Amino acid sequence: MVRGVRFVCLVFAAAVALYLLLCLSLVPLVMYPPRPEYLPAEDEEVVADFNRDYCPAHLSAAGSADCKAKTGNFFFGLATAPAHVEDNLNDSWLEFAQNSKTQVRAWHNVPLPGERLRFWSAPNVEIELAKEAGSSVFRLGIDWGRIVPQEPVNGIEAVVDMEAVEHYKWILQTVKENDMRVMLTLFHHSLPKWALTYGGWIDSRTISYFEDFARFSKQQFGEYVDYWITFNEPHIFVILTHCSGTWPPGNKPSIMESLVCFTPWGHYGRAMESITKAHIAAYKALHEGSVKAVVGVAHHVGVIQPYGLLDLPIVYITRFLTEFHWIDGIQDYLDYCGINYYGQEILSGAGLMLVPEEEYSEAGRGVYPDGLFQVLVAFHNRYKAKQPKLRYIITENGFADARDIIRRPYLVEHLLAIHAAIQQGVPVDGYLQWTISDNWEWADGYCPRFGLVDVDRASNLTRIPRPSYFLYQQVSKSGIITKQQREGEWQTLQEEIKRGGVRPFCRAVAQDNRMWAESLDTPRMRLIANKDWRFTKYKQPGLLEYVWRSFEVAVILLKDAVRLLSGGSLMDVSLPPEIISGEL
Template structure:
């Protein structure tokens, strides 16, 4: 018995040592693009830190697949604002509304049951001019919105799409798109933004191949009725996020309680994740061909979510590498020959401990639990450009989402400035970026987190008929948009205001639950808790990694940013 126990312990020790050795072997693969060797900051006054006002060169315009010429969408860097149907449209009986209403006393969507008029969202269907007026006043030239597939196609189109199209909904969308145009903004239209039609959810949605054909036909309907209004098409928004949370963890509609085994098997070589992503890739390619078939000059892309994923400890390295492999390039590799641009949705860093996001005490986070890391936007853009720059024509980029949940609006202002500086640095390094679209105009329904995270430049008072109140960050973005410039004084004012709060021990709302080890899983909160503002200097070029991550990125030592006064 004793011999058997010793053998068992020896075997366990060998496994542990082997795993640690494997983690050490994988360390070099965690390296990302580094920030510029020297980033010069002007001395004082109103010196400009970033200038987005100049025209993009002719080589920087979107080449169309047919002609190779620049598209009609303009040759200047643009600023925009973004939203989506499930976030803002009222009178929308979609899967999300059904999910939020719960069943058998279970309510999967947090901060919804205890919120006034949650089902009205932001009334964008009946009162779109409210949001559009705010966007116009901000000065943006591009407005990103979506059309809800289930609102337009009301039943499964077993006998053909045309027979089940709600033409009243089509006409209303036309009116809204025309309003965007009348407000002097170009249209960026998303076809699928995390909302599957109820009839498709019944049979399994993207796990069934027939959905590919249905989406192709839906795209044909969209091109036929809305093509004249659209400047940029986005077929899919962050599909790997949708697939993971819908089919693997089942924390999105229709919901469920999968076992740990089922969740793991979802990512197996022939699991549900791969099947659904393959179907979405095929659907995008089909939609791309439809849109270009109807308009040779169409500009078609996707919005791809990318975060900088890091390990909390040495033993977390394999799960980080797996997560990166799953989410960074795999989908874009598959569809790159059917892209006129790649949209990047960037919110921050994800520090993993086992499979959970770690809430590291000295890091700054958004209310939604996303780590604040402006350097990461530069790293992502340069890394993607280096991977795809040999493609012909060159793959171009648009920041299709970037923002932070911050009800107090104390972190958002420096967050905005620092990410624009990171974006500008990437452009200076040769990354072809055509525009920046901020998420979002007004606080809205944030998926399973409900109304807890506040992403808006504008606050909506849900107890006062959704009256809007612009935050200071709205004014800051407005000034940047209208001048195309980021000034030293804007950076100093935003950062110093935050630091004054930090020194006073300032706190802010926080919407995520954590376990006893500080890991954030899928749970959000009906009522936010509070969290102290971090004292860490996370500004672009000033961020310093700690512990294991410092060792991993030690190759940066000779390339650290130097602040030149």
């Protein structure tokens, strides 16, 4: 008996030691990312020039053809999507928002919620704002369910709504008449209601339906489209739809379904396999015919950071699954790879953490411009052997900030990160800001304000451009960022911090600083973080801090166990002390 206990103890101690060694071995890979090699000198007045052609020194010396990865044709644009902005759209999101069991927060308490932004009935408002902002590319989408309102069991032609098709043609033509190229998304987080009834992407019939939809879209809209996006952030859609049930239709998975969701046999694995097949089929369909198509995806990549030292293995695995896993499977069927980047997420064994000293958007995304540089370099290094060379477009980047205090330096610093990546040889063709005007943000409703333009919903959706709109206008029209712009926007933020500035926060947070998926009906006010998060200025916590945080996580998990054993709930969403109560 004693020997058996000793053996178990030895095995346990060996397992703990091996896990600690694994954590320590991952420290240089996860906690010390690559730094940019080429930065402007301190005395240079122009800190980024997207009009110039760059060639990294190590390639120039070798006379490499990679020097053709230039910025001279770099474009600036703005992005939106049907479910965010279209009125007269009776889609699954509308039902989800209105259903008493899944009612979207910050939907029922604002004027004219179902109008969204009236992009269907009055698209000129957004299109003209985009043009005046200096956009040369306008990203929008077509709603699959609006065009195909019934399941196409006998072919798409039997059920297609040709009036909707002609209306979309008119919108696309309007974009072209305003001297902007069209980037068109086919699937942007919104399945037709008929597809939800049989399981959506976990059912193989959706693959052939989407292929037919892509082929039909090419036939009808191909003359207007410069860039195609087949899927927008599919792994995010699958996680929130199938694994958490926080998106339409809002079916909460059982404990067993949750446990197996991310296995090849679970809903995540099955749905992502179907989406991979659907993208490949759509890619081939869009390349049929004489009209040339440029086809890519918009892939969401956030930098996953460890909260504590013991979180390094799960962070390493999560990074691979969210960064490369899907792109690895479709890399031979991409003309470009779109990157949607918003920031960092700090992950622990207890969940996503809100770290008081870090800065976050209203939607709970951590500010980390260095991460965009790291993502672009990592993707380029992984796929640079592909021929023809895989090019990149930032298909989404933005910051929810109703006060428009942080958004301005956020914009400048992320563009500097892109510029540094280009100087290191990453072929980035353009940048799209999310978004033009404040819109409906999925299950967060109207709480997070991502727009460069404020929308007064109480005054018939009146648009009021924010200072960030005019900053973006200056940068997009000139193609440069000056030292004065960078220092001026940062100084404005610092002055606000000195005054004890606060700003809205829309994410539910527990007493232990865990962020939940749930948003708030009305935002709470949070102190602006006094941290230097500018590009190349961000400092990671020290190793001892990571060790201490691991003890914090252990305590949180112990408390969770006690709550569950006593019949309680983990969803304690009372706010921690640093969150200041009050409405915006």
